Amino acid sequence: MSYTDIPGNVTAPQGFRAAAMNCGVKPDKPDLVLIHSDHPAAAAATLTTNQFRAAPTYVTESVVADGAARTIVANSGNANCATGAQGLANAQRMGQAAAAATGVLPAEVVVCSTGVIGHQLPIEKIEAGIAALGGQLGQTDPETIARSIMTTDTYPKAVSIEFDLGGTPARIGGICKGAGMIHPNMATMLAFFTTDAPIVPELLRKALRDAVNVSFNCISVDGDQSTNDTVAILANGACGALTIECEDDPRYPVFADALRYCCTVQAQRIAWDGEGASKRITIDITGARTWDEARQIGRHLANYTLLKVAYWARDFNWGRIAAGAGAAGVPIDTSRVNIDWCGIRTFAAGEPQAFDVAAGRQALAADDIAITVDLGLGDACCTVWTCDLTPAYIEFNAIDEL
């Protein structure tokens, strides 16, 4: 399915406005954003499973529990994580400030933070910024909105599409950030989506969960799961169609597909804009017994350090694919396995294959690298996206960016 790109990211859907600014968490770049629906909206979010979850994730979890929210507030530059009781109070104060600034209840405000761990937020600066942003909704250009949540990303990541929802044009828009500490099951990543499609909270939650599973949960930069990961969506129904109330409504899969498309595009951008990355890696695991097993192997390969180095080094050492696939904790029968790298079959049905090593090295010069591991055990498959590991990643992380 292809979609028509439109401008505006989170403000492309009807009835959403946003504003962003620098409030002083970072020295100069935008570090605070407010996204607001002019109408009541269904809301859903998926959150990190890290045991050291950041304070705002507790606030957001509670806010979306009833399936409704109207405002998203987020800062970059400070994760508000491992900050104890004061951190939780500060996250609540962020929500209260955003509620006051947008004229909603605190229970309608999704709160997010990203940045360095273990430092208290400069909450007064953030509160002052939020109050100012309340009067600027709709006045910030979309690129600045997307830039406001960036940490080490090299470019702002935004998407907005229009699609036909059973005869009515509807829209989904989104911004996200990633770069480091990126691992399936959510990482140091934030992704916000808005839509003017009308849908009840239960189905919005299901559509988001299904979309996240095959997108944000199928990427990895460094295997490091983060403390703040949040994907949140607000659906305000402003496109004017009747509400999608059951899964049998033929418009439900239309909406779910459009959301999956937006999530996948954004997830790939996060994976491929990993810190220090120089290549875009796509790993297909096919012929698995189950999707879970396919994903487990794909994710393990995406994190396999020696393989991530090989991409960068143009070292066509396919044995690292075999070793990585074998270390994922999934039972496989090596005599049924085929391994293709950049279209070159290196291993087939248990036997190493003769191939032109020079051609392999040459193939690794490309920016896009594809690996397929066919397990020969079943019909399930999964695609995982990652990047290479380069000396720049290490130098990048030598000092935490704000």
Place this chain on the structure above:
Amino acid sequence: MSYTDIPGNVTAPQGFRAAAMNCGVKPDKPDLVLIHSDHPAAAAATLTTNQFRAAPTYVTESVVADGAARTIVANSGNANCATGAQGLANAQRMGQAAAAATGVLPAEVVVCSTGVIGHQLPIEKIEAGIAALGGQLGQTDPETIARSIMTTDTYPKAVSIEFDLGGTPARIGGICKGAGMIHPNMATMLAFFTTDAPIVPELLRKALRDAVNVSFNCISVDGDQSTNDTVAILANGACGALTIECEDDPRYPVFADALRYCCTVQAQRIAWDGEGASKRITIDITGARTWDEARQIGRHLANYTLLKVAYWARDFNWGRIAAGAGAAGVPIDTSRVNIDWCGIRTFAAGEPQAFDVAAGRQALAADDIAITVDLGLGDACCTVWTCDLTPAYIEFNAIDEL
């Protein structure tokens, strides 16, 4: 318990001889070793759990199944992994050649390989080398024996001790190699031990398994589990004492402690000589509900990329310890957690602590770095060893060394 170091590594125990040479797998360095007991010996081994296990691990598994073996043959420079039917035949030929060269049965020969994956062994060169080594047993200096299994190690790793086994002096000797693809549950590492202590195979197996669990299975360089990992031990009883036949024999814990000491020393050397490593990291997880949970968190921290970079960068960013501990998949209560880094308490009972950041940075200048995460949940604890991740690791792995 402290032990007396003696020279000789695997030939320090009575009744063991060894020989090593370059047989042409590598361009010049020693790449083939034969270790032989002049007497029948009990044998035990622990092997990689990688699904893409190398051919020799199947041979070794079958050889040690009956608890007896007399010879170990190993080559470096080629892993004989992902090599199909021919690879298995070649591993068997290595065993047969070593059996002929040392006058034992093929079923008494432990076979090991380490090196690059996916290439067939130059088996004729190896067979010729093994035949030559049969006539040179006892003529190779111990350092060359230890060097023969090195791949990217920066120095040969050898240990030999003498201890009092209920009134009779007994000895344990060992060599090992590691460097890359090092992860708990065995990695691209080989470790061979010999002992002249007399012990039945069942107890030798138990002592080895227990020792490996708290040593080689508690180290990590890069999180990449390998295809060839093997720890093997031969016990020939040549010290002259009566055989240890039951766990209640007071000499069993004496032997088990001595073996654990040798395994721990060698495991630390592997962890701290990781490819490109510049620091020795020791991670203590205390106050856990169970040892398994403590080890799971310790291993996760040992592999947490951003933390491994922080050691190298002298970035006293303790939030990465929290994030890594929280991502290990073990339920914890952050309000009970204490985190100490280089003796500085950074987090206590759920709250970040005030400390001198400059002192933290200064502490990270040391070669030895200690982390303690106290979970406050129970009495179990585990120590894990690892190294830092440096740009040199990546450059190291750009081209596979033979």
